[in-house]
Amino acid sequence: MLRLESVYLRLKNGSEEVPILENINLDLEDNKFYALTGPNGGGKTSLAKVIMGIYKNDEGRIYLDGKDITDFSITERAKAGISYAFQNPPRFKGLKIKDLLKISADENSLRAILRSVGLCPQDYLDRECDSGLSGGEMKRIELASVLARPSRLVIYDEPEAGVDLWSFENLLQLIRNYHKRGNVTSVVITHHERVLSLADEIILLVDGKIADRGSRDKILPLIQEDARCCWKANCGGNNDEVECY
Ligand SMILES: Nc1ncnc2c1ncn2[C@@H]1O[C@H](COP(=O)(O)OP(=O)(O)OP(=O)(O)O)[C@@H](O)[C@H]1O
């Protein structure tokens, strides 16, 4: 349903352009539940932003259900059915939570939507989406706004980040229930073993490249093996500064 062909992304780091994604070729199938994982800085969020149209890829093409969407804007991609729940949801000073949710949800369902993510409507509907909300509260509101509308492809960027362990299992259940309704492909960017263990397929992104992909039975042991041996700071190829514990 989603196809990326030879996608490259370069971004400015000061005056220099640095490669962020290199030669990404990726096919996602209908109705599959994917986990996208890999080390910090590997390019997961950048890849999600390229798919959502927040970053414009420098090379390559992107297709959704066979249609070339490479030149689509963010709004056109959203209308085509792509949704992205940010790793760090943006805050909107002056915008009330109820007004943010109304963008994707029917007015009569706002209370139920907030309750579904564990927030009491009377405490939150009239609050502003500003820095007064905690990280975990903002993640829940972001999730609520994504789950309130139908999508063909949803990318959740680290839904576990900032969410307490007691709530995380419930939020994960919401994501799973949304997926089970069908006609949607889910990609969860995650570092959480619990999410990896639920995925139909795991995609491993390292240094801006797809290092591996496959069933969880194939990929999970590789990740666990890697994590045991490699915790390293690779400073521009200077081997004196590479340490493995
Ligand atoms: N707007 C930007 N300008 C310059 N560099 C960027 C920008 N966005 C991301 N990068 C760089 O691109 C690389 C990939 O970042 P990205 O956020 O995609 O990684 P990630 O895999 O999501 O990491 P994490 O697991 O920490 O969330 C990093 O080196 C990051 O510093």
Ligand SMILES: [Mg+2]
């Ligand atoms: Mg990220």
